[in-house]
Amino acid sequence: MNLRLALAQLNPTVGAINANLQQLKDAYAEAVQKNCSLIAFGELSVTGYPPEDLLLKPRFIIDQLAALNDFAASTSSCVAVVGVVDFDGQQLFNAAAVCSDGKVQHVYHKRNLPNYSVFDEKRYFSPGTEPLQLIGVNGVAVGISICEDIWVDDGPHIELVSAGAEILVSINGSPYHLDKDAERENLIANRASDLQVPICYVNQVGGQDELVFDGGSFVVDRGGELVARAPLFEESLLITDVSIEPREVRAQRTIDLGSESDTEISDPPLTPVADSISGDSELYEALVLGTRDYCHKNGFSDVVIGLSGGIDSTLVACVAVDALGPDHVHGVAMPSRYSSDHSLTDAEALADNLGIDMRTISIEPAFAAYMDMLDPSFEGRQPGLTWENVQSRCRGQILMALSNEFGWMVLTTGNKSEAAVGYFTIYGDSVGGYAVIKDLLKLKVYDLCRLVNQRSGKEVIPDNVITKPPSAELRPDQRDDQSLPPYEVLDPILSLYVEHDRTTTDIIDEGHDPDMVSRITRLVDIAEYKRRQSPPGVRVTRKAFGKDRRVPITNGYR
Amino acid sequence: MNLRLALAQLNPTVGAINANLQQLKDAYAEAVQKNCSLIAFGELSVTGYPPEDLLLKPRFIIDQLAALNDFAASTSSCVAVVGVVDFDGQQLFNAAAVCSDGKVQHVYHKRNLPNYSVFDEKRYFSPGTEPLQLIGVNGVAVGISICEDIWVDDGPHIELVSAGAEILVSINGSPYHLDKDAERENLIANRASDLQVPICYVNQVGGQDELVFDGGSFVVDRGGELVARAPLFEESLLITDVSIEPREVRAQRTIDLGSESDTEISDPPLTPVADSISGDSELYEALVLGTRDYCHKNGFSDVVIGLSGGIDSTLVACVAVDALGPDHVHGVAMPSRYSSDHSLTDAEALADNLGIDMRTISIEPAFAAYMDMLDPSFEGRQPGLTWENVQSRCRGQILMALSNEFGWMVLTTGNKSEAAVGYFTIYGDSVGGYAVIKDLLKLKVYDLCRLVNQRSGKEVIPDNVITKPPSAELRPDQRDDQSLPPYEVLDPILSLYVEHDRTTTDIIDEGHDPDMVSRITRLVDIAEYKRRQSPPGVRVTRKAFGKDRRVPITNGYR
DSSP: OEEEEEEEEOOOOTTOHHHHHHHHHHHHHHHHHTTOSEEEOOTTTTTOSOOGGGGGOHHHHHHHHHHHHHHHHTOOSSEEEEEEEEEOSSOEEEEEEEEETTEEEEEEEOSOOOOSTTOOGGGTBOOOOSOOOEEEETTEEEEEEETHHHHSTTSHHHHHHHTTOSEEEEEEOOBOOTTHHHHHHHHHHHHHHHHTOOEEEEEOEEEETTEEEEBOOEEEOTTSOEEEEOOBTSOEEEEEEEEOOOOOOOGGGEEEESOSSOOOOOSOOOOOBOOOOOHHHHHHHHHHHHHHHHHHHTTOOOEEEEOOSSHHHHHHHHHHHHHHOGGGEEEEEOOOTTOOHHHHHHHHHHHHHHTOEEEEOOOHHHHHHHHHHHHHHHTTOOOSHHHHHHHHHHHHHHHHHHHHHHOOEEEEOOOHHHHHHTOSOTTTTTOSSEETTTTSOHHHHHHHHHHHHHHHTSOSSOHHHHHSOOOOOSSTTOOHHHHSOOHHHHHHHHIIIIISOOOHHHHHHTTOOHHHHHHHHHHHHHTHHHHHTSOOOOOOSSSOSBTTBOOOSSOOOO | OEEEEEEEEOOOOTTOHHHHHHHHHHHHHHHHHTTOSEEEOOTTTTTOSOOGGGGGOHHHHHHHHHHHHHHHHTOOSSEEEEEEEEEOSSOEEEEEEEEETTEEEEEEEOSOOOOSTTOOGGGTBOOOOSOOOEEEETTEEEEEEETHHHHSTTSHHHHHHHTTOSEEEEEEOOBOOTTHHHHHHHHHHHHHHHHTOOEEEEEOEEEETTEEEEBOOEEEOTTSOEEEEOOBTSOEEEEEEEEOOOOOOOGGGEEEESOSSOOOOOSOOOOOBOOOOOHHHHHHHHHHHHHHHHHHHTTOOOEEEEOOSSHHHHHHHHHHHHHHOGGGEEEEEOOOTTOOHHHHHHHHHHHHHHTOEEEEOOOHHHHHHHHHHHHHHHTTOOOSHHHHHHHHHHHHHHHHHHHHHHOOEEEEOOOHHHHHHTOSOTTTTTOSSEETTTTSOHHHHHHHHHHHHHHHTSOSSOHHHHHSOOOOOSSTTOOHHHHSOOHHHHHHHHIIIIISOOOHHHHHHTTOOHHHHHHHHHHHHHTHHHHHTSOOOOOOSSSOSBTTBOOOSSOOOO
16 A cells, blocks of 8 residues: 655745745645645745744744645645644643644654754743644654654654554754764664654754755655655655555544545656765755845845955855855955965966956955054054954954945854854954854865865866965964964864863863873854854854854853 | 851953952851851852853863862861852853852752843753752751742742752842842742742842843842842942741751851851932943943953933943043044034033043045045945945044054943944944943933033033934034934834834834834834944843844835
8 A cells, every 4th residue: 555645845934934834835735736635845945944032923923824724725645744833821832733634633742842952942941741642644653743753753653553554754943964864874773673664754944044954855765775865955746656564553542534545646756766976065055045044034145255266255256156156156356465466366267267346355454544543542552463353353344334325144154163263363264144154163174175176077266275284464474383283183183162162171081192282272262152143054064163162252161 | 047148249250260250259257257057159150140151162161160160179167058060060050059068058940040131041051950958058058050040930949948948048140131130029028928938039240241240139028028239330349147947857868067056156157238328320330330340351451432412422422431540531523524513512521521542534535535535436426324334434534544553442421222223324323342321212312411510519420412303413413313213202102112022013003103104113123234343232121122122124014
């Protein structure tokens, strides 16, 4: 016996209830037209995930429930599982509403609420406590759960299957980090083969502030074998026929929907298994989608980027071109008295290769003006770092003025290594609306630049950009390695301290140089106030700077 | 029968375990010297509250438990109740350790974990589930709970009193908002008289990032009458004798500590009831303490403030002087071609009255330089708002250069009304380490300025500052009311939308002008990205911008 399923891997916008509702209706219509018996949408598909403190507005809850009812009223016999916020008069629930034949037939309340990492679900929701129910779809017993539920070993899937579930449907708002897709597929395959039940896993796709959802919805059979998979990082309506092995179902716990007969369908099932991508390619696509959605969902078509000829701004420009198209990317070179010739020529070559608008604005006049203006205050002093910061802020000023005048969003170009140790100027190179590579350590920036050239089969990024030693060029002959250890030494320490919650003592115990470790971790601590005022950017690791890492600014722990 | 208590209202620094440990020991020594039988410290007094993601570092947990054991080893018969993080090998608990005679005698695990507003306790802690125990101190049965526990109607106090508790000790990390002290005293007085038991309520004091803890520890008798109270906003070791009415205690649930005899003490109990303050005075003191602690705990002795002659920077300068002393406050007037004469004279008069350093740096040279530098890009355009933003950012540049060179923290001067509607320039007037009045709506800024003059009995703030119409002075004859409705109209709408989670529709339904409301709430929504890059500041209302209000930037809800 077969059940034809549709997995609606949609890209909602948080809060845009009407637009999200239209997405649901369009996907539903297509599923009906393709003779599906069941369509599953993502977690909180009416509101988009995560709606954060919009959930504290009572009217918002009412509005999205009205949208659910509007959707439900439009349904026919195809059964839809829709993520929505339910309200019992006192508490909110992260819910899956089962809709068909013009109404909401059943509502499941998520039992396991993640409240770690980027998740704050216990801030809003109460866990479900109602008895579990199976949904009979064309006589097939379907068990429903939501995201975290299926990650928990003793989650509702255990009880659903012992009650007779013949297929499990898991609806998700599962954000991306490197290799998360493989991790999910492994987990779900193991659940399926352990429980001997097929599982349909549907995920949201798209960028939402610092999160990017990678999609990659899929179906595994009762042996855990992949039978269908949607692509990563794009919208998709995945339609597939799943073979169902009948079980004994405890009838009193089932709501029967749809027709009881096995639908015989003539057209062949549409079950592509999308190619898997991984590693650097996966990272790159995450950056592209995160950037595109942040710009477009916030009403920006164009971006402006300070092009220094360095590796960071180069990668950001490449991502921006893939996200928005070359006509929507504007580069600005902003040389100073300390800039080397190759900075400008490398930036120009890149802009040429990418086919983007590019202009040059020297920061000398403003820099000289500030030196004069501050002279009475600085009399007799030899400002060093201060003048470096002033230069960086002159560049920030130029970018913001172009942004204000032309409506271009500034893309920030700092990487995670710099953000960690505070090797950037607040209100200078950190200005911008979105920080594309803020979650990439410096060595990973190099990897992705090499990937760009490799993928395009030509030298889009001038070789010199990749091979020259990194420098901020804020004083004569400056190089990053005058202030910082080589990135080969720095990045692993940062990964331990920032991404893996090790302490200074722990890292020294692991054999790293004590003075070096103490110096680096101290730099990370005292840069917290600067990071706090930095723009959001795409999270691609297990722990990014942002809502993932909530460290106090005032912090006496060493 | 009397029990002599000490309430240690201390000002810890989050993470500074050794310094916090020393505070515990010093207070304990004083309590012993004054013949106290019991001393209670604040919630998480070893780590400081809230330690946030430091709790995710296993070594941090170990280190603070070592400090607890160090403290416990130093105790004699006086019983200490110490807030600490407990770890059972798998889970963390927000705990109260009972220490005496050289060791930890008992540990209570907080049962009710707040996870709303500024609180994230479920991110870190598991709730306590162990049976409750009473602590026998000199034969008096003491029941212990932690913060949120006593706010919950069916919290552990019910069970403790029915088990025979003769006094309740509640240890707290309860952050301030306006009138919170009165709210707490009412709640605790009601609990005491309902349960017919005295209650000792001890709170932390001091600033921690955006939170300020107001202290105001107190003891009520079994009738709910106040018998002792520590002052607000300062450290205090409050010592008092509490009269105990014996109850029947179920012995198997009591751990007996201290000597069994009623200690007869000759010196009179030290039980001052500190004066209560409220309203604007209370707000002002919160700003002073929050600012002082943020600066000092982060290693800054001095601050620099852009003095525009306007009401906002004026109030910030007054707070800074009270927080740090006039010798540590530096004012900078930064006139442009659009500045009126009174801007400079008012700023100078204020600086004179406050006795602070003051300098004037015209922004003209930098402004003119940017106009030239951008001319090729702006050819044929008449930039309006862009030139306003450039001026504001020139001022930000000057302040940051002084900060970088002299190590002065920039205090940001924006108020909550401006922050709400985005009436500020990102990287311009919003630059700085700490935003002193970011949680005060504009009308409240006026109230506090009047208070400053009233308290000092003279015109510290020039009258003209209070009476002239507000203006950003970024173009000829500019006034706030050309861009915004009068603050008398604006502030109430903002309060409903931002502080009370009402929607546009709700506010219109309440009778406000529909076009006005739609325009204002739209401004609030689209300014979220700017607020997200603003510095922290003292939270003084029930809902401040910051960790209190977690709204998505990408947000399609209207």
